[in-house]
Amino acid sequence: MSALYPFLAPDGDAGTDLVRSTEAKAAESLELRLRVLAGLGPALAACAAAMAAAFRAGGTLFAFGNGGSSTDAQAVAQVFRTPHGTSPGVPAICLTGDAALLTALANDVAFDVVFARQLAALGRPGDVAMALSTSGGSVNVLRGLEQARRIGMVTVGLAGAGGGRMAEEGLADHLFVVPSSSVHRVQEAQTTLCHVLRELAGRERAGT
Numbered sequence: 560m561s562a563l564y565p566f567l568a569p570d571g572d573a574g575t576d577l578v579r580s581t582e583a584k585a586a587e588s589l590e591l592r593l594r595v596l597a598g599l600g601p602a603l604a605a606c607a608a609a610m611a612a613a614f615r616a617g618g619t620l621f622a623f624g625n626g627g628s629s630t631d632a633q634a635v636a637q638v639f640r641t642p643h644g645t646s647p648g649v650p651a652i653c654l655t656g657d658a659a660l661l662t663a664l665a666n667d668v669a670f671d672v673v674f675a676r677q678l679a680a681l682g683r684p685g686d687v688a689m690a691l692s693t694s695g696g697s698v699n700v701l702r703g704l705e706q707a708r709r710i711g712m713v714t715v716g717l718a719g720a721g722g723g724r725m726a727e728e729g730l731a732d733h734l735f736v737v738p739s740s741s742v743h744r745v746q747e748a749q750t751t752l753c754h755v756l757r758e759l760a761g762r763e764r765a766g767t
């Protein structure tokens with residue numbers, strides 16, 4: 560019987576295997592998150608301070624990514640916009656929420672520019688671009704970061720798998736690499752990093 564997931568323990572070997580593999584994944588996920596957070600403390604604090612300064616000056620956060628990272632970018636925009644205790648919400652927009660716009664840009668221009676073109680239209684110097692990618696190599700994400708830098712935005716990159724081109728090309732002022740080649744483990748750890756950044760930036764902004 561699993562302590563973590565008793566509902567996953569039907570009779571028989573298949574059920575036992577499922578429980579074991581689920582528990583192994585949960586343990587791997589927890590260990591990775593703890594390791595990442597332990598190694599990135601000062602970098603997270605520096606990034607949160609830069610984000611808080613941007614928000615104090617009226618800046619907006621733009622989050623973007625593909626697939627599961629698109630879902631995570633939507634969660635980022637929601638969690639930064641929502642007030643938490645004494646910390647007010649900040650302007651935050653996810654660049655994958657508008658299907659009409661995304662499909663028009665992809666169909667009429669190119670999929671590689673779906674984030675860059677939106678940032679060209681909406682971004683201002685001092686805004687914050689947060690790019691999420693598990694490979695660090697999605698071209699539309701890299702083009703988005705390039706555009707954000709051209710505008711003079713603060714660029715934040717979350718990548719896995721060694722950081723990929725996002726790391727090689729130095730496209731993020733604040734880069735957080737999750738050392739795993741598992742897309743799912745990377746996404747789980749990135750979600751945690753985003754929540755920590757929101758909390759630290761909120762505290763920094765509130766001066767607590």
Ligand SMILES: O=C(CO)[C@@H](O)[C@H](O)[C@H](O)[C@H](O)COP(=O)(O)O
Nearest residue numbers: 625626627628692693694695697742
């Ligand atoms: O999330 C999953 C699988 O869980 C996929 O949808 C995954 O996000 C997609 O393959 C993305 O296109 C991968 O892009 P990236 O993370 O390498 O930038």
